[in-house]
Amino acid sequence: MSYVVLARKYRSRNFEEMVGQDHVVRALTHALEQQRLHHAYLFTGTRGIGKTTVSRILAKCLNCTGTDGTGGITATPCGVCTACREIDADRYIDYTELDAASNRGIDEARDLIERASYKPSVGRFKVFMIDEAHQLTKDAFNALLKTLEEPPEYLKFVLATTDPEKMLPTVLSRCLQFNLRPMAPQTVADHLRDVLGREQIAADDGALRLLSRAARGSMRDALSLTDQAIAYGGGRLEEAAVRAMLGTVDRRHAQRLIESLAARDGRAVLEQAEALRSQGLSAPGTLEEMARLLQHMAVEQAVPGALDAADPDTEAPRLLAPQLAPDETQLLYSMVLQGRAELSLAPDEYAGLVMVLLRFLAFPPAGGAAARPPAAAAPGSAAGPAGTASAPSPSAALQARRVERTSAPVDTPARARAAATDHPRPVPPVAAERATLAVVATSSDDGPPPWMDEAPPWADEAPAAPAPTAARPAVGEGSAAGPAAAVQAAVPAASVHRPVPPAPAPEPSPAAPPAPVAPVASLRRTPLGDRWAELVAALVAGNAIQALVRELAMQAELAAVDPAGEGGEVWRLVVERETLRAPGLADKLQAALRTRLDATLRLEVVAGVPADSPARRDAEAAAERQRQAEQIIHDDPLVQAVLSQFATARIVPGSIRPA
Template identity: 70%
Template sequence: MSYVVLARKYRSRNFEEMVGQDHVVRALTHALEQGRLHHAYLFTGTRGIGKTTVSRILAKCLNCVGPDGNGGITAQPCGVCTACREIDADRYIDYTELDAASNRGIDEARDLIERASYKPSVGRFKVFMIDEAHQLTKDAFNALLKTLEEPPEYLKFVLATTDPEKMLPTVLSRCLQFNLRPMAPQTVAEHLQNVLAKESVPVEPGALRLLSRAARGSMRDALSLTDQAIAYGGGKLEETAVRAMLGSVDRRHAQRLIEALAARDGRSLLTEAEGLRSQGLSAAGTLEEMARLLQQMAIEQAVPGALDATDPDTEAGRQLSPLLAPDETQLLYSMVLQGRAELSLAPDEYAGLVMVLLRFLAFPAGGGDARAERPAGAGAASPSSAALQARVSERARAPVPPAAMPPSRPPAAAVPANPPGPSANAPAARVAAQMPGQTLSHTSTTAAAPAPTATRPVAPAAAAAPAAAAPVPAPTPVSARPKPASAPAADEPPPWMDEAPFEGEEAAAPRAARPQAPDDGAAPTDDEGLPPVPPPVAAAPVLATTSIPEVRRTPLGDRWAEAVGTLLAANAISALARELAMQAELIAIDAGDDGIERWTLKVERETLRAPTLADKLQTALATHTGAKARLEVVAGVPGDSPARREAESAALRQRDAENIIHNDPLVQSLLAQFSTARIVPGSIRPA
């Protein structure tokens, strides 16, 4: 007897043997038990998950007559009657399977319709099963529509497809649709364990895990891979042999790569990548294993203890989770996923793998301080705000050569124990406290009397420090910092700013407060050997340069603005009539001979001086304001129109908003401290 492959030998024969599709089995079982049978079924889902198997079981349930030949429709086919045995053997005359991939035209559809007109030969129902139904042509679908909607009572349609989006909506509306889901790796592994036990094949647990993951939810693929692995391993399944057959990458390789990335060890990274090349391991498989490991790390960081402790594959995720900050884990996960799609574009896949890994090293390390701030066992804790601010301020400072480094400050004990009370420069003190190492100058206790220039400011955090605290280095003046050859000058805007520097008094005032380097290049110092502190940032008020439109207000202009406001509130005018009212200036009101006043409007635009627009506006005035007037429109530049008044009001609000920002002590402190800081023109908007 010839060998039968596992996928066919262990095909489910009834609903009880179906694995991983409980939602479909439950619905069909209840429908069969209650006699609520639909005339057309549509089973959707990826390959190898049981669409054809469910169709055959359903056909057996409809035609089973039981062992004694007297049975009826049942949800539990006997498996021994003629109908059950012949359907399993694919030779039952009243069960027809049509492969739409090769029989997709109108002629095959007409042949199916003609066969549907005949009653079943031996069975209770005639069942037509169309596999890969989405490949039928539009004409074939249209030919089947009428029969599919109102088939004879003895006919049942079963359609199966892997791509329901390509099905015609008219077909979908005529079918009862069931979506078969891909099976979880645990479900596949359990079924493979049962099959291999029946086949008396020894298997290692690691080999089962590899096969169940490689199947990607398809039970047929899992059984086919198992057949191949049995042949590859000589009648037994060992993890090393299965891994070699599948080309899977050992998790230890992915673990070492992530450890090297967390340590920012580029040499170890390249060594490990070269080892993968020498062993012939797949670069795509390496990134896939890294993605699976990073996903477990992210789960452990977000919800400690959520990983299955009984699964040996999760141990590496728990061990590696403290090495990266949560944001770094997410960043690396995104890079790995995107890198798999880029491998085909690289000169070779190993070069692509190296570039994907080096891309992560191009980002500055952000997890070291965050990990130090976490308590033991709290892998999911996010970095503390103080640590993040310390890192930000440290990176913001330019490197200072040893010769320009000022001597350290005296111990914290020399700082007065009682810091000054609140003052007008409290915002600057807050900036100093929030940005370690970037101390800002501020006024003393009284806002009206600024502190002398030589007085060093004391941040609130420093005032409360104990006497034994470590010395705090003084900030290096901006002018004394070395400038790289390729860096822009101190007074030039950064290269990423397209806008020109903001010109005016608001830009000059902060720059004037900055210390200038002496001609000899040495950092200036005070009588204590410390660099001088910049003068207080509470400078003279800065006025914005927003231009204000000139409006020559007149009593007639007030009357016209009030009338137009009434019309706009009532939504009485629109389009060009509204534009005419907004752009016009009322320059004269004359009494007419007929008792109707004549209002003269001055308008600049010729298109708004059309008589039809004046008539519309005149009618709206009479209806909503009660003004009995005849409008006459003349040419001229208006000096007091509702539109100019609105523009003046908007410009005033804009100027006030800019003044508030420019004169804010915190903003002035930042402008004085950072040499390239600018207020981007046009970025301020009134509330």
């Protein structure tokens, strides 16, 4: 008798033997027990997870006659009747399996439609199973639509596909869809252990773990790999032999690589990569094992103790988790995943592997700087204890970049005068640092230069004078001594590439007083005005008045409140704008006031100029805040120093806004 492969020999014969698809088994079992049968079923999922197996079991459930030949539709087929045995042997006349990968045209669809018109020959139902249904042509799908939607009562359709996205929506809407899920590695390993026990074949737990991971959720792939491993190992399944057969990288290699990366030991990383090359181990397999190890490390870092202590594969991540910071673990994990896609672009796989690993070393560790190769000391830089050049401070580097951007020749009269001057005029350091930013910022009409978004060099230094409470405005157009003198005074001489002698500054001019604020008409506050302002603020906050009604309340003055009469109190409002005195607006405001005060009152709107309205009060408060902000800027010592050093510097009117 010829050998039957494990995948066919141990195919599930009933729902009780199905592994890893409990959600599908439960739904179909309940439907069969309650006789709630659909006319078309669609099973989706990756290869080798049981789509065809479920279809055959469903066909047996529909046509099983029991051991005595009198059975009906059941969720537990007997397995011994003619229908059950012939369906398992794939020779039942009323069960048709069509491979749509090779029978995908409209002619095959028409043949199915013709056969559907005949009743079952021996069974209770006719079952048409179309495998890889997504490969049917559009014409074939359209030909089947009517029969698929309203088939005869004795006909059931079962469609299986690995790519439901390619199915026509009109087909999907006519089917009861079940998504079969990839199986967990532990589920696959348990089933393999049961199968090998029946076959009386010894197997290591490590070998079963490798096979279950290599199957990637497919039970058929797992059983096929097990067949191959049995032949490779001569009837035994040992971890070393299975690893060699699969080309899987030992976790210890991935562990040593991560340890070297955590220690920022580039030499050790290169030695490990060379060892992988000499042993002929797979570069993609190395990155895959590293990704799996890093994933376990991230779990241990996020939830200590969450890993299964009984699993031997979790010992390494528990030891490595403290060696990398959580953010570094996530960074390395992303690099490893991205690196697998880049290996095919590299000159060879091992060169790509080395670059992926060295990429992580290019990032500085937490609290430190990235390792840099030794280089000759730059001119003007101080040598460290070991003779290596010390890196410039961030402030110095920022200042040097500013000089490079601002020292390019500009054909302006101010620069010509600056270049013709040999004696720079001393500038106070604090004022020069502030003027560097302010004066250069006004040298172009196109807006601030790009480096204006960077942090100023004095951001980390203690202020020389009390800082103002409001925002400091931009200074006016720079003078002849502006950019050159300010930049040369603010930047160290060693970092200036093109020093430009500044022009002599003119005599300091007295600081101009703050620009006058537009006068606001005098406000005469009254007790009725206080009451009205408080009431209007409450109505606005409660969203009780909107649009023009709110504008009427803001622009009105409560001039008088007459005693209560037959219609309640009469409130006289003085409003200047004629459009706001419309009767409809007054009625809406009157209704809002009655609701708010829970009292009966009547509004009387008269023409006039209000002397105390909520809008006038808001305008007065805004004017006072503006005046205080301008006074703060005018009195600021740093602003005074800049104004005294640059003759044409001025505070731009309208540039100050209160905080």
